[in-house]
Amino acid sequence: MTGLSIAPGKTVQAGQQLMALGSGQEIEIVVHLDQNDLYLVDLGTTATAEVSNQTIMGQVSSIYPEVKDDKISSFLAHIKLTNNQDDLLKPGMPVNVRIDTGQSVTVPAVPTASIFQDEQGRNFIYVVANGTAVRQQISIGETIGDFTEITSNVPQEIMVITSNVNEIKNGDAIVVMQ
Structure with missing residues (x-):
């Protein structure tokens, strides 16, 4: 976020930009995890996403429960991308995701x-x-x-x-x- 401090009594011109906020559109991938999968995935776990025959790397940044009908139905792993070059991945775009659980x-x-x-x-x-x-x-x-x-x-x-x-x-x- 970029900001501009204004002192009391200072004049602001019409159309003058006072503050610019980020787009709020940092792309994350959200993956459903079952209870059994939850024990295999930790914060920081490496993940790869394939889109348009290219690989985008990421890491699990957070895991939250998904609540439906007052019950936890699954868990949502949020994957923060580390190399979304040229904004290859766009919001709502389908991807294939692999999370490295160390299991084969x-x-x-x-x-x-x-x-x-x-x-x-x-x-x-x-x-x-x-x-x-x-x-x-x-x-x-x-x-x-x-x-x-x-x-x-x-x-x-x-x-x-x-x-x-x-x-x-x-x-x-x-x-x-x-």
Whole structure:
């Protein structure tokens, strides 16, 4: 905030700027946390936001309870940005946020090239079952490099067809080469 002190009895001219306030629009990201997540996130925890294929760094600056119907329904983590260069992030803009909790998990992933979509935008893979190609609908998560996370439940030891998926049809005979 910038201010100007005026002494009693001093004259002020019409249109003279006396004070300028900041815009009040310092952008923060607000993320909902469940009770279980609350124990993994502390003040100062590092966070990254992806917007327009660029990464913006930040830190958790505050955590407040969200109260609905006189009950705490979740917690809100406020992330202060440390490098919003060129005002890349604007108010109301959707972003993908990662909060570094120090925890890691193993997730099922398949080569991105083995995933295909139907006309409705649903995602599928072909798996091998009893020597035939079986089309299986999946839900997908994050893509890193050449692999995409599968967020739906799939059996652990399935064989996913990873080549020629555009030429395969449901029920085609498959020869597994090892």
